[in-house]
Amino acid sequence: MSQSISFSESAKRTISMERDAVSELLNRINRDFDIACELMLNCRGRIVVTGMGKSGHIGKKIAATLASTGTPSHFVHPGEASHGDLGMITQNDVVLALSNSGTTSEVITLLPLLKRMRAPIVSMTGNASSTLAKASDAHLDVGVATEACPLDLAPTSSTTVSLVMGDAIAIALLEKRGFTAEDFAFSHPGGALGRKLLLRVSDIMRKGKEIPKVSQSISVREALLEMSSKALGMTCITDANGSLMGVYTDGDLRRSIDQSIDFANTLIGDVMTSKCQTISSDALAAQALSVMEDKLITTLVVSSDGKSIDGILHLHDLLKAGLA
Secondary structure (H helix, E strand, O other): OOOOOOOHHHHHHHHHHHHHHHHHHHHHHHHHHHEEEEEHHOOOOOOOEEHHHHHHHHHHHHHHHHHHHOOOOOEEEEEHHOOOOHHHHOOOOOEEOOOOOOOOHHOOOHHHHHHHOOOOOOEEEOOOOOOOHHHEEEEEEOOOOOOOOOOOOOHHHHHHHHHHHHHHHHHHHHHHHOOOOHHHHHOOOOOOOOOOOOHHHHHHHHHHHHHEEEOOOEEEEHHHHHHHHHOOOEEEOOOOOOOOOOOEEEEHHHHHHHHHOOOOOOOOHOOOOOOEEEEEOOOEEHHHHHHHHOOOOOOOEOOOOOOOEEEEEEHHHHHHHHOO
16 A cells, blocks of 8 residues: 555545445345344353454354343364353353354365254355355355455455444344343443443442431520531431331531521421332432432432332442442
8 A cells, every 4th residue: 555645545535435234235135044043042051152363263253242131152273163162152052153264174074064963054155155155044144345455365354344233133133032221230240331221229238226316305505416427418307107208318407507596396296207218228329329319419318118228328329339
């Protein structure tokens, strides 16, 4: 390529070529795609992805995407498969084989063995007349007119197209299974997404003696002592039976100061906020964060019925849990 072409011009050319190659896939979603998805959906084992070189790298990504979206899958290197790793494939599995030419020797070598164990084969190639394509139960055409590489040598457009086809399969299976966000979180328990989707209010709320709580019949001054000792900027107000009547917060305190009330002789029940926001202990912590943001508050009373006080959730608890 001429040295006069700028980096930006080269980048735009590459992106345009790969975009056009991906667009061509829309015309290739046919009956074979449906058969491939049906085989994978009905698979009693795992989807075993295999491929050499750059196709192998794309295959590993496809296997990872399938596994994280509800379709058990793993990658087997075709070269290693011929030297013992073929034992990782069973007749209950479906093999997804990637080869742009459809003639990759390491992959072709496996075909008689896969046929013998009657494992269904789905292939992704750029040549529908290739050995691999003809030996497959379903063939997905991922051919490209030319690579983005100006030498038409380095796999670029072809690997992008294969990756997109893999994503198309994974998402089609995800939707068919009715795979949910919570299902996804179970595959990602260690990440921020897992915490957001799996963590519940009961996991991080303050309980027992940590809950600021006073009777409605005590003075504001006494209630402030409880607020200070628990350091949550609020206290719950209860009736004689211990049922939730309302809350008194830092905001209520500022209003009390503006009104010049007598803290020593005014009952907390007379100045409390009776309609307080509550949340169930089994609600998702992410839902609690959403409520706090919508209501512009920093604490929530955790209650199963609006009367019992099961706990207190503060914004700081959500911050410590990595949700905010």
